[in-house]
Amino acid sequence: MEIKIINKSAHPLPQYETAHAAGMDLRASISEEIVLKPFQRLLIPTGLFIELPIGFEAQIRPRSGLAYKHGISIVNAPGTIDADYRGELKVLLINLSDTDFKIVNGDRIAQMVVAKHETVIWQAVEELGETQRGEGGYGHTGKA
Ligand SMILES: O=c1ccn([C@H]2C[C@H](O)[C@@H](COP(=O)(O)OP(=O)(O)OP(=O)(O)O)O2)c(=O)[nH]1
Numbered sequence: 091m092e093i094k095i096i097n098k099s100a101h102p103l104p105q106y107e108t109a110h111a112a113g114m115d116l117r118a119s120i121s122e123e124i125v126l127k128p129f130q131r132l133l134i135p136t137g138l139f140i141e142l143p144i145g146f147e148a149q150i151r152p153r154s155g156l157a158y159k160h161g162i163s164i165v166n167a168p169g170t171i172d173a174d175y176r177g178e179l180k181v182l183l184i185n186l187s188d189t190d191f192k193i194v195n196g197d198r199i200a201q202m203v204v205a206k207h208e209t210v211i212w213q214a215v216e217e218l219g220e221t222q223r224g225e226g227g228y229g230h231t232g233k234a
């Protein structure tokens with residue numbers, strides 16, 4: 091599927107790293123190196139602007155390698171890119187480690203998954219259909 095994109099970064103377009111990958115890595119597009127201090131959060135620009143088809147969203151997700159090795163995550167994971175958004179894609183990183191984390195221009199800081207979504211029309215009712223689970227949740231199953 092083709093999706094319109096404007097690339098104002100100095101980097102190649104995001105790409106799938108393997109044949110059947112779901113995510114494309116996003117790179118930081120920054121003029122100076124950034125140091126993310128422990129528990130600091132920062133909105134990192136990517137230099138990318140996209141026009142998703144109606145009925146699609148993009149999700150900005152953490153990279154597991156950065157999370158495992160450096161405690162780098164995304165505050166609002168998964169970030170939601172709406173089909174009608176025309177601004178720059180940005181990544182809200184947070185450093186959950188106890189050491190500084192350095193980001194340089196071009197670093198792969200997150201991954202993006204494009205997905206279909208439904209648009210709901212509510213049908214307001216007084217009662218919902220009965221189920222075996224009912225209102226049970228939060229570890230409800232398996233309890234004596
Ligand atoms: O990680 C993110 C999350 C969002 N956005 C952009 C695209 C999205 O369409 C827009 C709004 O995001 P969201 O709905 O999550 O934020 P909000 O706090 O609800 O703001 P708004 O009132 O503008 O919807 O910001 C990003 O670039 N990166």
Ligand SMILES: [Mg+2]
Pocket residue numbers: none
């Ligand atoms: Mg919103």
